[in-house]
Amino acid sequence: MVSREIRAxxxxxxAHALPTVFLRRAAAQGDLQARLIRVGSxxxxxVFDLVEEIRARGPLYRSxxxxxxTSHAAVRHLLTSDDFRTGLPTDQGPIGRVARWAAPTTLHPVEPPSLLVTEPPDHTRYRRLVTRVFTMRAVERLRARTGEIAADLLDRLETRASGPVDLVEAYCAQLPVTVIAEILGVPEAERARVLEFGSGAAPSLDLGLGYRRYRSVTRALAQxxxxxxxxxxxxxxxxxxxLLGQLVAVRDEGEGLSETELKATAGLVLAAGFETTVNxxxxxxxxxxxxxxxxxRVVADPALWPNVVEETLRLDPPVLLTGRMAVRDTELAGQPVRAGSMVTAILGGANRDPEVFDDPVSFDVxxxxxRDHIAFSAGRHHCLGAQLARMEGEVGxxxxxxxxxxxxxxTGARRRETRILRGFERLPATLRP
Known part of the structure; x- marks a missing residue:
């Protein structure tokens, strides 16, 4: 039997070494997408300077x-058209067969049956079962509780206000993980572990991981x-x-999700429920x-707080990009796209499209x-927790x-070394200078 180490x-x-070699060579030859992927880490x-270089080549850059x-119109069309679906061209053929043979058997956010990479009818079924907890009405019922959690966290910070604190560790991460943990029934004593799992597994969305990082991500996912x-x-x-208790009950009645589908859906909702909101x-x-x-301006007019969240999502989105594959010969932005071609949607580029947003690089509350941004994606894969994230962002x-x-x-703020998720790993602050 082939050992787990060899398979890994x-x-x-x-999945990572061969693409890294290809990307390195392509970047050296001036390919802008390869440079974007490498710089993103x-x-x-x-990364936004490179996005603007790509935009200058037209609404659809061929790499x-x-x-x-990069354009708002092209990205929205890509995400909503039935001519494109989630997945990678390497899922097929000999490379795809080798990857599937060697892949870890534990759940993974970009492997089926994850909501991120499934399509109808399965995607429709999974999403229908969990949508009710994220409706606007359900989220508004959570607003008061979210405010209580935020106040409690800030009370604790008040006692440390004499010296610098890391706001990511002490506040930005704690608020959303507490909210989603309460939604999903995670005991308070286990929430720190969930945070560790999320931080450890976040690079799993990225391409071109080094072997050490790959193994640490694999361990985090397995744990x-x-x-x-x-x-x-x-x-x-x-x-x-x-929600999770309801899904488990439906599963045990012989309906709803299979055991694997239940774990994949619960895992994604739990991780996605706080990872992007931290950012x-x-x-x-x-x-x-x-x-x-x-x-x-916001201090003078607190009614602007919801728009602060939208402008933050537009200018510095928690998710920089996503991808789709053409399922048939089609067109995008007036250009032909062959079946099997991979198209990357730069959400952060669409959100800075000067055809849609005046002075797009300015922060204007x-x-x-x-709210015309596409930070939450669009179409059938529009972020399930968008309303929850908006509310937590405003309250927080x-x-x-x-x-x-x-x-x-x-000084000492540090961005996360992830290509797809964009946020801070550390954000030191003095609360009362």
Missing amino acids: SVHWGV RGTDE RIGYVA FDDWLGGHLDRLRHDPGDH LLGNGIALLRDHPDERA GRANA LRAVWDRFPDLRLE
């Missing part, structure tokens, strides 16, 4: 990898898989009045710190059409600035 090495080689604003869409299995078993004995909160705090005049950002209006960010 083969999978890493096919640094987490700097240099050695595939196509890149999350094991923990989730135990959590679901506990819920079978004590379902509780929350939204951190990015929003940094933007308000960098633009004191805009912050003063009063921007009338800020307002609470921290109301409590600490003189908050000062210190």
Whole structure:
């Protein structure tokens, strides 16, 4: 029997090492998409400079990898058209067979039956079962509780206000993980572990991981898989009045999701329920710190707080890009796209399209059409938790600035080294200078 170590090495080689070699060569030859992928791992604003270089080549850039869409219209069409679906061309053929043979058997956010990469009818079935917890009405019922959680976290920070604190660790991560944990019935004693799983597995969305990072991500996913299995078993004995308990009950009645589908859906909802909101909160705090005049506008008119969230999502989205594959010969932005071609949608590019947004690189909390961004994707894969993220962003950002209006960010802020997710890993701040 082939050892797990050998399988891991083969999978890493096919899924990450070979693409890395290709990307390195393509970037050296001036391919802008290859350069974007490599620069993205640094987490700097240099990535937006490259997006603008790509935009200058037209609404659909042809690279050695595939196509890149940067315009608002092209990205929206790509995400809503039935001519495109999730998945990768390498899922097929000999490389795809080798990758599937060697791949770990634990759940993965970009492997079926994850909601991220399934299509109708399965996607429709999964989504229908979990949608009710994320409706606007359901989210508004959570607003008061979210405010209580934020206030409690800020009370704890108040005692540490004499010295710098890492806002990501102490606030931006704690608020959304507490909210989603309560929604999904995760005991308070286990929430720190869930945060660790999320941080460890976040790079799993990326291409071109080094072997050490690949193994650490694989371990985090395996540990999350094991923990989730135990959590679901506990819920079978004590379902509780929350989404996961309801899904477990439906599963045990012989309907709804299979065991694998249940784990994949629960895992994605749990991780996605806080991972991107951590980025939204951190990015929003940094933007308000960098633009004191805009912050003063919000202080003068608190009704602008919802728009602060939309403008943050537009200018510095928690998810930078996503991808689709053409299922048939088609057109995008007036250009032919062959079946099997990969198209990357730069959400952060669409959100800065000068054809849609005036002065698109400016942070304007009063921007009338800020909500026209595509930070939550579009179409059937529109973010399930968009309303929850909006509410948490509004409550969380307002609470921290109301409590600490003189908050000062210190040196040492560091972006996450992820290509798809965009946010801060560390955000040191002095709360009362």
